[in-house]
Amino acid sequence: MAKEPRGVMHAEVDSLHRLHGDYYLQRFTSPRLVFEPGQFVMVKPSGSLDPFLPRAYSILRVKRPGRRAGGGKTVVEILYKVIGKGTTALSQLKRGDRVDFLGPLGNGYRVPRNLTTTLLVAGGIGVPPVVALAESLRRSRFTVHASRKRDIGHRRMVAFIGGKTRHDILCAADLRKAGATVHVATEDGSLGHRGLVTDLLDSFLRSSVDGRRSTIYACGPHPMLHAVARVAERFEIPCQVSLEAEMGCGFGACMGCVIPVQGSGFRVQGSRKPPAMNDELSTMNDRSYKLCCKDGPVFDAQEIAW
Amino acid sequence: MTSKKRKGSGKDQGRRRSSSKRPNLAVTIAGIAMKNPVMTASGTFGYGTEFTRFFDLNALGAIIVKTVTMHSRQGNPPPRIVETPGGMLNSIGLQNVGIDAFLRHKLPFFRSLTTPLLVNIAGKSVEEFATLAKRLTDVEGVAGIELNISCPNVAGGLDFGTDPTLTYEVVRAVRQATSLPVIPKLSPNVADITVIARAAADAGADALSLINTIVGMAIDGRTRRPKLPGATGGLSGPAIRPIAVRMVWEVARAVKLPLIGIGGIMTGNDAIEFLLAGASAVQVGTANFLDPLASMNVLAGVEAYLTRHGFDSLGSVIGAALPREGKA
Numbered sequence: 229m230a231k232e233p234r235g236v237m238h239a240e241v242d243s244l245h246r247l248h249g250d251y252y253l254q255r256f257t258s259p260r261l262v263f264e265p266g267q268f269v270m271v272k273p274s275g276s277l278d279p280f281l282p283r284a285y286s287i288l289r290v291k292r293p294g295r296r297a298g299g300g301k302t303v304v305e306i307l308y309k310v311i312g313k314g315t316t317a318l319s320q321l322k323r324g325d326r327v328d329f330l331g332p333l334g335n336g337y338r339v340p341r342n343l344t345t346t347l348l349v350a351g352g353i354g355v356p357p358v359v360a361l362a363e364s365l366r367r368s369r370f371t372v373h374a375s376r377k378r379d380i381g382h383r384r385m386v387a388f389i390g391g392k393t394r395h396d397i398l399c400a401a402d403l404r405k406a407g408a409t410v411h412v413a414t415e416d417g418s419l420g421h422r423g424l425v426t427d428l429l430d431s432f433l434r435s436s437v438d439g440r441r442s443t444i445y446a447c448g449p450h451p452m453l454h455a456v457a458r459v460a461e462r463f464e465i466p467c468q469v470s471l472e473a474e475m476g477c478g479f480g481a482c483m484g485c486v487i488p489v490q491g492s493g494f495r496v497q498g499s500r501k502p503p504a505m506n507d508e509l510s511t512m513n514d515r516s517y518k519l520c521c522k523d524g525p526v527f528d529a530q531e532i533a534w
Numbered sequence: 535m536t537s538k539k540r541k542g543s544g545k546d547q548g549r550r551r552s553s554s555k556r557p558n559l560a561v562t563i564a565g566i567a568m569k570n571p572v573m574t575a576s577g578t579f580g581y582g583t584e585f586t587r588f589f590d591l592n593a594l595g596a597i598i599v600k601t602v603t604m605h606s607r608q609g610n611p612p613p614r615i616v617e618t619p620g621g622m623l624n625s626i627g628l629q630n631v632g633i634d635a636f637l638r639h640k641l642p643f644f645r646s647l648t649t650p651l652l653v654n655i656a657g658k659s660v661e662e663f664a665t666l667a668k669r670l671t672d673v674e675g676v677a678g679i680e681l682n683i684s685c686p687n688v689a690g691g692l693d694f695g696t697d698p699t700l701t702y703e704v705v706r707a708v709r710q711a712t713s714l715p716v717i718p719k720l721s722p723n724v725a726d727i728t729v730i731a732r733a734a735a736d737a738g739a740d741a742l743s744l745i746n747t748i749v750g751m752a753i754d755g756r757t758r759r760p761k762l763p764g765a766t767g768g769l770s771g772p773a774i775r776p777i778a779v780r781m782v783w784e785v786a787r788a789v790k791l792p793l794i795g796i797g798g799i800m801t802g803n804d805a806i807e808f809l810l811a812g813a814s815a816v817q818v819g820t821a822n823f824l825d826p827l828a829s830m831n832v833l834a835g836v837e838a839y840l841t842r843h844g845f846d847s848l849g850s851v852i853g854a855a856l857p858r859e860g861k862a
Contacts, residue, residue, distance in 0.1 A: 281615075483609065
């Protein structure tokens with residue numbers, strides 16, 4: 229079980245690495261933190277009202293101080309693409325700069341015991357939770373109790389990573405190191421298959437014999453996740469997706485990060501048209517929302533009103 | 535008038551401390567005894583349980599939960615939040631479980647706390663406000679009612695708080711419907727907030743909360759559309775604090791009721807500013823999003839201020855910035 233946080237912690241920038249383009253890997257030294265793959269942290273530079281709100285970042289990796297390091301600090305790694313104010317501010321911090329750090333938050337991926345094949349699907353900057361899951365499964369192979377080794381031993385990991393160009397393909401080496409077979413798709417064909425990551429997933433499942441005992445774990449842009457969910461539905465494979473929404477707090481207080489879910493009468497099949505605004509106080513709503521931060525960010529794909 | 539006439543003032547009227555005792559932070563507002571003046575603002579504290587993993591809610595002066603309506607509401611479509619300089623716009627749309635589910639599923643938790651609970655309600659009519667108030671009366675665990683007559687994010691939500699006649703009618707109806715303390719939450723989206731405050735006071739309000747969010751808007755230059763689907767939202771955060779302090783200061787001179795100051799309070803010193811302007815207590819709102827322990831930090835800051843200045847109690851602070859009687 230993940231350890232519960234007590235409130236905003238002060239963490240310090242340990243290092244910042246520009247991967248390529250606008251992609252950055254940032255490390256923070258923080259108080260001890262235990263996380264489940266798929267969980268996230270809320271981060272913003274300390275002592276500034278601009279940006280005002282913290283941003284949610286999926287945890288890529290946590291390095292605990294080794295015995296030899298004795299008293300060394302926990303290091304938390306996040307991966308992000310500089311897009312707006314929040315990510316720009318983080319990418320301009322120097323080693324030793326303080327950040328407000330809250331987490332781990334949310335619910336991670338759930339891994340069934342009898343899983344045989346783990347299918348990891350990531351698009352662009354959606355790769356961190358998927359890598360975290362691969363590395364966690366890799367570790368569990370060595371640390372799991374003998375009674376469960378039989379199940380774990382048969383586990384096979386296949387990863388599908390997609391992006392617009394080869395510069396949007398991240399962490400392929402990390403996934404391979406974790407023991408996954410990696411398939412890459414780029415829209416411009418600059419690396420791997422020319423096309424979408426779901427093409428690769430689809431053709432893999434067509435030729436695969438043990439698809440029925442697989443589970444898909446995905447994270448990426450919403451349209452990609454929708455496509456993955458459709459593939460999963462077609463092959464009748466359980467599918468967990470990690471969603472993104474603009475969050476105010478990250479722990480269920482602000483109710484800002486709602487995700488439309490299948491509920492009483494709520495249907496938007498084939499359409500992403502937003503539901504109408506409440507027209508008056510007495511409106512009985514026929515739609516249903518869940519909070520991305522508290523109920524997710526990992527959801528069963530079937531639950532989502534795509 | 536001076537702050538000494540206020541019901542909400544602290545017990546001692548501000549003698550300088552000689553001992554090294556901790557200051558007495560207790561305050562009574564509208565008959566609700568609170569351990570300290572730090573409350574949590576409606577809509578920023580969920581149903582309380584979101585915060586129990588972070589701190590002991592018994593340390594709070596009072597808790598106000600998300601607005602409760604007659605029927606459950608799913609709220610507005612996303613995006614619901616937009617960051618702005620020094621604050622944020624929200625358009626949640628009063629998402630809540632409805633009064634029945636609230637009483638059945640959410641209220642029991644609060645009975646386990648020593649901190650009083652105030653329930654914030656919103657109705658679409660005067661009758662609905664009164665019905666909601668009746669439903670909460672004589673219910674164990676409910677210490678008072680805050681009236682949301684100032685929600686900018688639902689059609690008609692602002693009407694009751696921007697027209698003094700409607701304010702009077704709704705407060706009067708609720709006053710007659712319940713024996714609980716009634717605390718209207720005032721909207722800043724008016725030309726003169728003292729007119730609304732007086733109407734609420736005349737109708738029998740026990741205290742006033744102010745301010746709710748200020749209607750605002752942000753437009754995306756890339757899409758050339760408003761960032762919120764409903765175009766406008768409620769602005770909160772430190773950006774609105776000077777406006778809120780000014781309004782508390784104005785209302786403090788206009789009515790004799792105890793006031794609860796709200797608006798961009800991030801620190802203890804921010805809270806002190808509201809107390810000096812005439813508020814007897816404060817609500818921490820948006821700051822709860824940035825740090826779940828924000829209310830505790832504000833509380834520690836208020837205590838530190840009293841200690842630093844050698845005050846025994848809040849009485850020395852409340853309304854201290856108001857002009858003396860006769861000058862106002």
